[in-house]
Amino acid sequence: MKHDIQRYTAGERSNHWAVAILFVLAGLSGLALFHPALFWLSHLFGGGPWTRILHPFIGIAMFLFFIWLVMRFMSHNMIHKRDVQWLKQAGDVMANREGNMPEVGRYNGGQKLLFWVLLVCMLLLLVTGIVIWREYFSHLFGIELIRLSVLLHALAALVLIVSIIVHIYAGIWVKGSVGAMLTGWVSKGWARKHHSLWYKEVEKGENKH
Amino acid sequence: MTNHWTDIKNADLVLIMGGNAAEAHPCGFKWVTEAKAHNNAKLIVVDPRFTRSASVADLYAPIRTGSDIAFLGGLISYLIENDKYQHEYVRNYTDVSFIVREGYDFEAGFFSGYDEAKRGYPDKSGWGYEIGEDGFAKVDPTLSHPRCVFNLLKKHYSRYTPDMVSSICGTPKTQMMQVWDTIAETSAPGKVMTIMYALGWTQHSTGSQMIRAGAMLQLLLGNIGMPGGGMNALRGHSNIQGLTDLGLLSNLLPGYLTLPSDAEQDYAAYIAKRASKPLRPGQLSYWQNYEKFHVSLMKAWYGKNVSADNNWGYDWLPKLDAPAPGYDVLKVFDMMYQGKVNGYFCQGFNPIASFPNKAKIGAALAKLKYLVIMDPLATETSEFWRNVDEFNDVNTADIQTEVFRLPTSCFAEEDGSLVNSGRWLQWHWKGAEPPGKARTDIQIMAGLYHRLRNMYATDGGKFPDPILNLDWPYLQPDEPSAEELAREYSGKAITDLTDPATGALLVKGGDQLAGFAQLRADGSTSSGCWLFCGSWTQQGNQMARRDNSDPYGIGQTLGWAWSWPANRRILYNRASADVSGKPWQDLKKPLVFWNGKSWGGADVPDFKADSPPEAGMNPFIMNPEGVARFFAVDKMAEGPFPEHYEPFETPIGRNPLHPDDPRVTSNPAARVFKGDMELFGSAADFPYAATTYRLTEHFHFWTKHCRLNAIVQPEQFVEISEALGKELGIAAGDWVKVSSNRGYIKAVAVVTKRLKPLTVDGKTVHQIGIPIHWGFSGTARNGYLTNTLTPFVGDANTQTPEFKSFLVNVEKA
């Protein structure tokens, strides 16, 4: 792909991939504790006790990096009317029929939705995670709250993981996306096709030179 | 115990009063739960506190500490007035028909013969029976003589009306009557109540009389000698019974033989006084054999060195000048406090924790030249000189006592026997070596004895005779074995014993004796404790027997260990059968009965086995009367009938029975030392009635050294009622300061519904519960010795301290 426009700086990319790596670790360690069929994943972390020890710390780290990411991208993820419209026509996107889609800014409606879903999940995971963090915090909470928390933690994680699978697939499916997050650059064509408004903005800014 | 633990399962009713069996004796208490579960028995608990025993009781009644004689006296009166007593039993097996001398009187709280200056009854001449010309006591079987025991008894307790009793005890009348009615049901022949008591009765200035009152109640109901009945002293320590049987008390010799007094310079008179002749025709009066027991003891101690020529070493026995019980611990510690004692030995004993008024005990110990501790554990007494802040605030440098601390083995590290409260001598075996250089008590005593004997032999000294003449036949003189000592106290024939009538050989010289019936007064037998005679026979160690079979199914396991006397499990068991020899409970629980030729049954008869019922011998064979006594004659210090006196520290300040005479507010015959009377507090300064006790999690001051027990009851506490807690603003978990006129302790407050204020003599009385188990050494958290608070006064007969009733103040710490 041609490196025409820089979409992500090195800082942003590092931040993203830090979150991504931590997500994979938290996800794998969490899944190990979630379903017996995946308990073998605990071996990746040095066994069950290490998985139990590491998972919450990984989670905290993921959350912190994620929040940093949120602060970077929050302003681009405010949902506008056109995003709602975009979401309504998401089926066309899936079918690779993008002709009638509303114009897309730096992020499309799906991406924005993902952004907010992730944020909610992350917050939920953090709060419930602390409640069920037996070693340091659980003794502060009542058993009913702990029970609610384990359930919410699992559900939030499920939503998060599913969302991330969608996110990853979207990256794989939409050629150039992964490259954008790896190299930071996209081609003009890519930008024009997927984020026309943003492309225009970039172009406009360039013309000001 | 007249009976024993397993036998409690035969009870129809269990009265726990003056004790807390569930907490202090949980495994024995099992037989109460068994009686409830499988004999449909009921359990009554009468206690100042709603204890763990009360938690499983059918009936609970609160009582003010120290008022038990009033409760029992009232009950005795109630039974007589309502004709709820076992007529046949009472008439035939007790002294109700005996006629009391004219000199006997009871007036305004005093029995006849009181001497105020001496605080006692030096003249007990009126306290006896009228003796006829035949030398026997006079009786009136019709019970119509105004001075027969029955009428005196009835008269004495007629003052104990339900209202009076309720007012003294604070027990609400409805609850009291419920208890009395339930107890009265056991007056039916064959219905049996057992009484389980312990230090809740013993540790009062009127303790002995409380117990007598309990025994009298049992006689009225016909419950003594019965399976599932009896007067059962639960006893405190594993071998307190054995050491008492072996006479390790200030005025005793083994087997309840007694030391002579100064006046008893003549050996024959000494024996004659103790070998009582029967007071009624046909009675056994077993103490007639006293000399056989005494001579056999002296032979066991002094061997060849005593004979009829030297009165069996009579002069080698120390003579007592103090009135019984002689030099008891309170007296010795008072002497010590006055600087009259130089040396003291504590063998497995922790007096600074166990005796009243810790300040006085500590000050007394500090006046000793030398103190010797033999103990497996580091006791407070061994470190009475160490400053442990408020817990033991002493000036170490000022204490000039040399303290020796000798490590001893514990139960697990030695062979030997212990006597439980059911009088069973049970043998135990060593399982490991003692830690470090610890030695057995036997080794230590042998080591001391040999050193003394050598010094007296080589250097001479004061009256060395008994030391040099002591028989020491042990194969390893430095370490006599438990087996050798057991054989010695059980007894052997020194020369061949032959039947005086037939000349037949009964026991070969040198053989072990089969029982105390074989003892002789001519020096041909030796037995270190006649009561234990037969515990190690020629057949071997009877105490080690392990046959637990129970052929009659009523828990008399005659093949398990060995019980004194003569392997009998229930004392006075002849009384379990009626006059004709037929059991009161024929089918259900036949214990001992006449089979036409001899007495027999589930137990060894406590009787002359071949004396037929028609011979008229009565069941209480140790008494010269042959029957049990309601009237204690001259045996008790403060009177022949128990009378209620207030504790020395009374929350109501007067005796409601004798409200106008302060001389009979408290026991007029109890000994009070100079200086101690002044330390008694009054209700004005110390308004609350306190009582001390054990908890089930701990054993005295031992288990605070055991981690497992420290975990389950870690820290000192006191118990107060919710009402008092509210009054004083004290909540559960707060620290409180409890003070008496002798000192203070600080502890956590347990505020509970289980203690309730009582209305006594028109006043509200709050009771404070103070467990005893903490001190300034061990694994549990340090605490104050509870006996910092308790008064230095004892029961008039036994001098057992009044730990159960005293006054305190409580404030938030």
Place this chain on the structure above:
Amino acid sequence: MATQDIIARSATTTHSPSIRQIDEVAKLIDVSKCIGCKACQVACSEWNDLRDEVGHNHGTYESPADLSADSWTLMRFAEHEDEAGKLEWLIRKDGCMHCAEPGCLTACPSPGAIVQYANGIVDFNQDHCIGCGYCITGCPFDVPRISKKDNKAYKCSLCSDRVGVGQEPACVKTCPTGAIVFGSKEDMKDHAAERIVDLKSRGYENAGLYDPPGVGGTHVMYVLHHADKPALYSGLPADPSIDPMVHVWKGVAKPLGLLAMGATALIGFFHYLRVGRNVVEEDEPGAVGDAAVHKVDPAVHEFDPKAPR
């Protein structure tokens, strides 16, 4: 207890060996006979070589203050006055109930850290325990405790080591008053029935057996004088069961969660297969004019990719 006696195993989806047919055992605690002496507590700690801390008195007879990794059973004391003002001291031995449907085992994520034997004992295997505390979350009786020393969960094992060689649990053997008895579950129910008859004859009309069906019954049962009000006994739950949230979490959530994740991935796969990739067709060289420098974002710095770094 041996491998062949295990009928259920935490975090294991397949069947456990169940070849051996052995009787279910039960411990019956007759609260009406219990004097709260704590012999069971001491015997438990002695047998299991546990020594808890020497704590404090908190104004009650209860000590230690709570169950812990070093205290597997605890006497709980409650003072209760009935309407007539009659005081009852209700003392209950607290500890693992050995549920037939154990919440701890359901919740445990570590295979084999919690096992259930055919005789009904639910046992923790600390070798497999990872210390997550999910067992606490799952337990309807608040019994398991995590050790502060080793972060493993502990609780009463019903002395599986003793029972395994034919003995009774240590607490049962020691109980002075016979308030704790042990035998086959059937015999214990018979014994309880006798006790209930006795208690009813003594005026406890609501005496009954506590063998809560909500957890499939338990292998530690109580005889209560007030079976209608178990909460009187220091909060014994009236109708315990595994909490619905735990049920969802360790029930449907597990397969559905995996399914959802798998399905999402599969949908992606088939989408890719059927719809194909999303490419920028016109994105060929020279299609768009080259600017040497691009403004990436108004807020961000300028960057010249051609400049030497």
Place this chain on the structure above:
Amino acid sequence: MDMNRRQFFKVCAVGLGTSSLAALGVAPPNAYADQIRHFKLARTIETRNTCPYCSVGCGLIMYSQGDAAKNVAQNIIHIEGDSDHPVNRGTLCPKGAGLLDFVHSESRLKVPQVREAGSNEWKELGWDEALDRISKHMKADRDANFIETNEQGQRVNRWLSTGFLAASASSNEAGYITHKVVRSLGILGFDNQARV
């Protein structure tokens, strides 16, 4: 990262394969629990004893480690009730159940010691030295204060300036020999726990 179609399918196949295998249980092997705790008394030596606390006199069995061979110091590792005993029938109260911690209490005394007059510490002694010193104290006190006759000239042969408290948990044999020795010395201030 640019993945072509083939690569994508390859990744998917591997991922699906491994996770399905895992889900089917082909995970790293987990050892099944055998015995979580082994029965600890299998070959201990059993010794019968009697509980030294209260006077119910419960039967005990003490289990000690070692088989009494010459080279072994038997160590008591567990104590429980004797089921044959007619009274306790195997049961023990909280005190009896904790006896192991009495036998091994950190407060157990191990060597003879003396605290000299005014001192604030214990000093270890040999047994001979300890018993020599004590017996010399005894003889000096007895010789100085023994009363052979009272004021009336009656022979009384008593020694009041040294007293002796006997144990309440020592065996009959220890009690008997103690009584024998103490009375032969003329001591009257002699009691045991039964007094209190």
